[in-house]
Amino acid sequence: MISSPSPASKLPSKSATSDLLDQSALSTLAQRLVEAARRAGADAADAVAVRGVSQGVEVRDGRVEESERSEGDDVGLRVLVGRRQAVVSTNDISSDGVAKLAERAVAMARVAPDDQYVGLADPSLLAHQFPDLDMLDPVTPSVAELERRAVEAEVAGLAVKGVTKSGGASASAGIGGMVLVTSTGFHGSYLRSSHGISMTAIVGDGTAMERDYDYTSAQHASDLASPASVGRKAGERAVARFGPRKVETCKVPVVYDPRVSNSLVGHLVGAANGASIARKTSFLRDRLGQQLFNKNIRIIDDPLRVRGLRSQPFDAEGVAVRKLAIIDEGALTSWLLDSATARELGLITTGHAHRGVSSSPSPGSYNLHLEAGQPTPAELICDIKQGFYVTDLIGSGVNGVTGDYSRGASGFWIENGEITYAVSEVTIAGHLIEMFRSLSPANDLEFRYGVNAPTLRIEGLTVGGR
Structure with a gap:
């Protein structure tokens, strides 16, 4: 990694960018590793080569504080000797390193x-067609353009009345991808780009200081929110949080803002991960096929969404991927499975294998979303006499084994159907099964993150205050 406080560093030239987009050398290397593993005595093998390059700029008070660039290729080799497995990885393959790496992996296995x-x-489950998911932005921004985006976001945030200082703004861009080759004949690769802008605004001083943020991320720069809107929203959120009050402990409806409602989807999908089911460490382990939500609820995992942040044309074992309704008409329909966990559970992989160069495959999700409902956010809260609107969650107090839920939170109090004053230093507690049963979605779903959900209402959670 190369770091510098000055903006003098540059993203690759056009020819250098073309070189980064050319994965032929990585493909050849992965193929050689698999062939070397078979020669060394492996019964089966696969190789993963991962490429990543990123550039980020951070500014504060109109000046560049840091300009950072990272770039590298890494490879991993998995070998199987009978029912024994070993994984090795490196970022330095010399002319004779392929054979030595393969021999070491086989010896370990x-x-x-x-x-x-x-x-x-x-x-029979391997992908043979690779759809065009439009994951690669053809334009690579210069460092000057990244600076411009970050400065514009900061200026907009500081322009909001009440904002006293900047917590910093940043802009980034990068390219990442992988090559996978297996001894069963699979050979696939993909590249994806990424862009991001963020800004943090501060209101007040000392112990009365409040801060908030906003960010935008996308595979294509044209899909980003404007830097000015990012900064403005960060400033408006910080101002709205100023002067928070405390509330008495009570049991009330809790409404989750879209930037935190996706956490509930994450808890559900984490518990539906096949690895947790196989280990018997999930509160959902006996609930496959059961009704968990109201019948209007669907939770979708879609690896094939065009320009999706987590889209990819095949999984880390080369298996064809597909759109999956994990929750359909309120019922739990499937676990997320890779091949090993599927075998352990007596099932078939769902194409959800993920893998780094130094690890064997394990299940994970792609682009998740909870489908929108009918009411507007205002309609969702209009009948709440006393309630809590959550905009930030703190900590990770969720027990995946029991389903018990307790999170630190801040946000706004709801009175007579209206969002009123800011609230901080509270906890919200309940049980995920009960929370799922009472969940109601609004109609404001937007695809901004890897996991997306609209505004959500949960009945009868305990808000712990003073």
Whole structure:
């Protein structure tokens, strides 16, 4: 990684960018690793090569505080000898390094413990077509353009009446991707770009200081919110939080703003992860097929969304991916599975394998969203006499084994259907099964993050105050 406080560093030239987009050398390397593993005695093998390059600029008070660039290629080799498995990785393959890496991996596998569930994916499930998901922005911004975006966001935030100082603004861009080659004949690759802008605004001083933020991220720069809107929203949020009050402990409806409502989707999907089910560490382990939500609720995982932040044309085992309704008409329809967890559970992989260069595959999600409902956010809260509107969550007090839920939170108090004064230093507590049953969505779903949900209302949570 190369870091510098000056803006003099540059993103790659046009020819250098073309080189970064050319994965042929990585593909050749991955193929050589798999072939070397077979020659060294592996019964099966796969190789992953990962490329990443990123540039980020941070500004404060109109000046560049840091300009940072990182770039690198990493490779990982997984080998199987019978039912024994080993994974090795490196970022430095010399001319004779391929054979040595493969020999070391095979030697490690021979002394590894037996695991009846390991193995490559069933060849009949491998992807043969790779849809164009429009994941790569053809334009790479210059450092000067990143500076401009960050400065514009900061200026807009400071222009909001009541904002006293900047907590900093940043802009970034990058390219990442992977190549996967298996000894069963799969060979695939993809690249995706990323862009981001963020700003933090501060109101007040000392112990009376409040801060808030906003950010935008997308694969294509044209899909970003404008820097000015990011800064303005950060400033408006900070001003609205100023002078928070405390509330008495009570049991009331709680409404989740879209920037935190996605956490509830995350808790559900984390508990539906096949690895947790296989380990018997999930509160959902006996609930497959059961009704968890009202019948109007659907939660979708879509790896094939065009320009989706987490889209990809195949999983980390080469399995074809597909859109999946994890919750359909309120019922839990599926676990998220890779090949090993599927074998352990007596099922078939759902194409949700993820992997780094130094690890074996494990299940994970792609682009998640909870579908929008009918009421507007205002209609969702109009009948609440006393309630809590959450805009920020603190900590991770969720027990995935029992489903018990307790999070620190801040936001605004609801009185007679209206959002009123700011509230901080409270906790919200309940049980996820009960929370899911009473969940009601508004109609304001937007696709801004990797996990998206509209404004959500949950009945009867305990708000712990003074």
